[in-house]
Amino acid sequence: MKNPTSPLIPVSKxxxxxxxxxxxxxxxxxxxxxxxxxDCRFPLHRPRGQHILTNSSVLDxxxxxxxxxxxxxxxxxxxxxxxxxxxxxxxxxxxxxxxxDARMVEALRERVENLGLSHKLTVIRxxxxxxxxxxxxxxxxxxxxxxxxxxxxxxxxxxxxxxxATLLLQKELACRLTALPGDSEYNRFAxxxxxVSEAELIMDVSKTDFAPVPKIDSSLVTIRMRNGxxxxxxxxxxxxxxxxxxxxxxxxxxxxxxQERMVLELFKRSRSKKKSCINGEFVNIxxxxxxxxxxxxxxxxxxxxPHELEAFKYHK
Ligand SMILES: C[S@@+](CC[C@H](N)C(=O)[O-])C[C@H]1O[C@@H](n2cnc3c(N)ncnc32)[C@H](O)[C@@H]1O
Numbered sequence: 001m002k003n004p005t006s007p008l009i010p011v012s013k014x015x016x017x018x019x020x021x022x023x024x025x026x027x028x029x030x031x032x033x034x035x036x037x038x039d040c041r042f043p044l045h046r047p048r049g050q051h052i053l054t055n056s057s058v059l060d061x062x063x064x065x066x067x068x069x070x071x072x073x074x075x076x077x078x079x080x081x082x083x084x085x086x087x088x089x090x091x092x093x094x095x096x097x098x099x100x101d102a103r104m105v106e107a108l109r110e111r112v113e114n115l116g117l118s119h120k121l122t123v124i125r126x127x128x129x130x131x132x133x134x135x136x137x138x139x140x141x142x143x144x145x146x147x148x149x150x151x152x153x154x155x156x157x158x159x160x161x162x163x164x165a166t167l168l169l170q171k172e173l174a175c176r177l178t179a180l181p182g183d184s185e186y187n188r189f190a191x192x193x194x195x196v197s198e199a200e201l202i203m204d205v206s207k208t209d210f211a212p213v214p215k216i217d218s219s220l221v222t223i224r225m226r227n228g229x230x231x232x233x234x235x236x237x238x239x240x241x242x243x244x245x246x247x248x249x250x251x252x253x254x255x256x257x258x259q260e261r262m263v264l265e266l267f268k269r270s271r272s273k274k275k276s277c278i279n280g281e282f283v284n285i286x287x288x289x290x291x292x293x294x295x296x297x298x299x300x301x302x303x304x305x306p307h308e309l310e311a312f313k314y315h316k
Contacts, residue, residue, distance in 0.1 A: 049144025
């Protein structure tokens with residue numbers, strides 16, 4: 001078996017274009033000299049977030065800092081050509097990789113077969129946002145930034161039982177996820193995520209470690225599930241609550257909950273039959289992330305019992 005973590009030729013220095021890249025044939029030999037180079041046989045699509053991580057010390061650090069152990073069954077979303085996958089295969093019992101691009105799937109399968117590690121890998125070709133993930137106990141991935149927020153919501157609120165998710169994210173999102181109440185980055189998304197988990201900033205990763213080089217830097221974040229993934233609230237009511245809390249940027253919670261309209265909205269949400277529950281198939285990320293300002297709620301309750309409404313009012 002070849003060593004899946006052999007040293008990397010710094011291809012990121014060669015490939016620094018922001019445009020989708022077709023590598024000249026003269027560079028295709030690089031594929032055979034190091035397993036860390038992205039497959040040069042096809043152009044990469046930026047809309048699918050195809051920025052390949054090519055720095056071997058960063059790739060090694062991700063697996064190490066994620067704490068992958070030989071008993072682990074790993075979920076990797078967006079394996080691309082497999083730079084991270086081959087390392088995960090070296091460290092874990094099994095890896096399930098979900099990849100949307102058929103060309104990537106083919107390149108990954110070929111690479112892993114050449115390494116003699118196919119028996120440890122399941123590749124699912126599909127959209128990570130549309131499929132139900134098979135069971136896993138740890139998630140490690142350099143995910144496409146276009147689906148970061150909904151994917152995190154799917155992992156955390158999708159009834160999956162796992163220890164941690166170590167994800168390479170856009171730096172700005174990483175800051176929001178790891179912000180604490182009172183920090184300027186803390187928002188409704190962060191509050192919703194903290195309901196079920198804790199996020200820790202592990203390390204920053206430079207954009208020059210990717211090929212082609214993206215516009216933004218990245219950060220590695222580990223999200224730890226609390227309470228074994230059990231959601232300690234009715235999600236529909238929780239979303240309604242955080243929506244109201246973050247509905248007015250410059251108002252205190254006290255001021256917000258003194259407004260009759262806000263109290264009424266919260267009350268109606270608690271009684272609404274509208275399905276907003278998140279399961280493995282459906283993630284209502286708009287509800288999870290937006291601040292709710294200016295949005296109109298579907299009104300299902302026509303009559304409000306004043307006694308019941310009283311219970312929702314703000315009392316000092
Ligand atoms: C940032 S690249 C990461 C590649 C590789 N993991 C690495 O570290 O070099 C993101 C990968 O996710 C794939 N992808 C994009 N959208 C996806 C989706 N909705 N479901 C599954 N994979 C997706 C892309 O095709 C690409 O291979």
